[in-house]
Amino acid sequence: MKTLANKKKTEKYSKEMLLDFYRTMCRIRSFEEHAAECFTKGMLAGNIHLSIGQEAAEAGAFATIQPQDYFTSTHRGHGHVIARGGDPKLAMAELFGKRTGYCKGKGGSMHIADMAKMNHLGANGIVGAGQCISAGSALASKIMGDNSVTVGCFGDGSTNEGTFHESLNMAAAWKLPMVWFIENNCYGVSTEIHRVTNTPDLATRAAAYDVPYAVVDGTDPVAVYEVMTAAMDHARSGKGPYVVEAKVYRYQGHYCGDPAVYRPAKYMEDALANDGIEKLGKKLMDMGVKQEELDEIKAAATAEMDEAVKFADESPYPDPSEVTDDMYTADNERCVAR
Numbered sequence: 463m464k465t466l467a468n469k470k471k472t473e474k475y476s477k478e479m480l481l482d483f484y485r486t487m488c489r490i491r492s493f494e495e496h497a498a499e500c501f502t503k504g505m506l507a508g509n510i511h512l513s514i515g516q517e518a519a520e521a522g523a524f525a526t527i528q529p530q531d532y533f534t535s536t537h538r539g540h541g542h543v544i545a546r547g548g549d550p551k552l553a554m555a556e557l558f559g560k561r562t563g564y565c566k567g568k569g570g571s572m573h574i575a576d577m578a579k580m581n582h583l584g585a586n587g588i589v590g591a592g593q594c595i596s597a598g599s600a601l602a603s604k605i606m607g608d609n610s611v612t613v614g615c616f617g618d619g620s621t622n623e624g625t626f627h628e629s630l631n632m633a634a635a636w637k638l639p640m641v642w643f644i645e646n647n648c649y650g651v652s653t654e655i656h657r658v659t660n661t662p663d664l665a666t667r668a669a670a671y672d673v674p675y676a677v678v679d680g681t682d683p684v685a686v687y688e689v690m691t692a693a694m695d696h697a698r699s700g701k702g703p704y705v706v707e708a709k710v711y712r713y714q715g716h717y718c719g720d721p722a723v724y725r726p727a728k729y730m731e732d733a734l735a736n737d738g739i740e741k742l743g744k745k746l747m748d749m750g751v752k753q754e755e756l757d758e759i760k761a762a763a764t765a766e767m768d769e770a771v772k773f774a775d776e777s778p779y780p781d782p783s784e785v786t787d788d789m790y791t792a793d794n795e796r797c798v799a800r
Contacts, residue, residue: 475684477749483525483683484746485759487517487739490541492763493550496771497540497557497571501718505775506557510571513541515713516645518738520545522686523613523643523708526694532599533613534592535585537572538645538712542615546580550770560777566788567780583612589650590623592616593642597629600640600703611639611697619650621664630703634671637702641693644705645680647712652724665707673703680708681738711736 494512501510513520516538524545527533535542543553548564556563557571564574575584583599586592596614603610620626621644633640644664648655661667665675674696676689686708693704711733715722743756 477746477751480684480742480746480749481751481759483518483521483687484739484742484756485763486521486525486545487683487742488760488763489550489766490517490520490544491739492760492767493540493544493553493770496767497554498714498718500557500771506571507559508570509717509719510557511538511717512714513538513645513712515711515733515737516647516680517541518683518742519643519645519680519686519708519710522683523615523690523706525683525687526690527611527613528694530581530608530610531613531694532581532583532596532603532610533615534583534596534599535574535615536592536617536620537585537587537589538617539574539585539615540571542585543574543576543580543582546582548574548576548580548582550767551773552576554767554770554774555777558774558777559779560774561780562773562777566784568785568788581610590616590620590625593620593623593625593629596640596642597633597638600633600638600697601636603639604636609698611641611694613694614640614642616642616644617650618644618646618648618655618664619653621667622650622658626667627670630668630673630705631671633703634673637700639697639700640703641690641697642703642705643690644707645710646707647710648729649712649716649722649725651716652722654724663707665705668703668705673705675705675707677707677709680710681736681741683738683742 491514494514497510498512500506520541552564553574556565556569556574559567561567564576572587573585576582583595593614596612599612646664663677665677668675678685678689680686689706693706696704
C-alpha cells in the first residue's frame with residue numbers, strides 16, 4: 463500500500479499549472495518572511511511558527527482540495543491558508559491581533575479559522591487536537607452525504623499522540639471520507655522524530671488499521687499533487703481514510719527566533735539543496751519560462767504581502783468590551799446534536 467512518489471515527472475502537466483504551483487509557493491514564503499520581519503520588529507505579540515521550506519508540499523496538496531471540502535490546520539498553518547486561497551490581509555491582521563483579522567484578532571497566529579469561504583475548521587495550538595476534529599467533520603460529511611472530504615494537516619510530532627491512533631481507528635472502522643496530510647520536517651519542537659519512533663516513515667502506521675498510505679517528496683509539488691489526488695479520490699469514493707506523508711524541511715526553528723542549535727548543520731545543507739521553489743523554478747526555465755517571469759512572480763508576491771502588512775498595521779484592535787463575543791456558537795449544522 464505504500465507509494466513512493468518522489469520521482470514523478472512534470473512533462474504531462476502544463477506550464478500554466480506549474481506556474482500556479484510556483485506562484486502559490488512564492489506567496490506562502492513571502493507571507494512567512496513578512497510575518498517573521500514583523501515579529502522581529504516587535505509588531506506582533508506572542509510566538510509565531512513558520513512554514514518556510516514546506517511550501518511545495520502545501521501548494522501541491524491544497525491544489526487537490528475542492529470547494530466543498532474541509533480542512534483542519536496546525537500551529538504552523540499560515541501556508542495552508544494561503545494555499546487554500548485565503549486573503550493574506552485578513553491572515554496578517556489576525557497575526558497582529560486586529561479586528562479585521564479572520565477571527566477578529568482573538569485567535570492569533572495559531573488559531574486562524576474561516577468556515578464562510580475556505581471551509582477552514584481551524585488551526586490548533588494543541589498538538590494532535592485537529593485529528594479528532596477532522597475525523598468528526600468526515601463523520602458529519604458521511605451522515606449528511608455532502609460529497610466532501612476533510613483533510614487533516616499536522617506535523618510529525620503529533621503522530622505520537624493518542625488522538626492519531628484513536629481517530630484513525632474510528633475513521634477506518636466507519637470508512638470516513640478523510641485524508642490525513644503529515645508534513646514531516648523531522649523535528650517535533652527540538653526532538654528529532656526518529657529518536658522517538660521506530661519506523662523510518664510515519665505513514666506506515668496506517669497499515670495497523672488497514673488504511674492505505676503514501677510517502678512522498680514534499681519538496682516536489684507535482685509529486686505531492688499526484689499522491690494527494692489519489693488519496694482524495696479514494697476517500698471521496700467511500701473507501702475510507704487515506705494517510706499521506708510529505709517529507710519536508712523546516713528552515714527556521716520551532717518558533718520564530720528559535721536558533722535550532724539542536725539540528726546538525728547537514729539538515730539545512732540538505733534543505734537548501736532541495737529548496738522547492740528553486741527546483742521548480744529550474745524546471746520551468748527548462749520548459750521555456752524566462753527568469754524575468756519568475757522574478758515578476760516573486761516581486762508580485764512581495765508587493766502583495768507588503769500590502770497585507772500595511773493593512774494589518776493600520777487596522778484597529780478589537781474593543782475590550784467584545785472580549786467574550788464569538789466565543790461559542792450553536793447554529794452550525796455540522797456540530798449541533800439533534
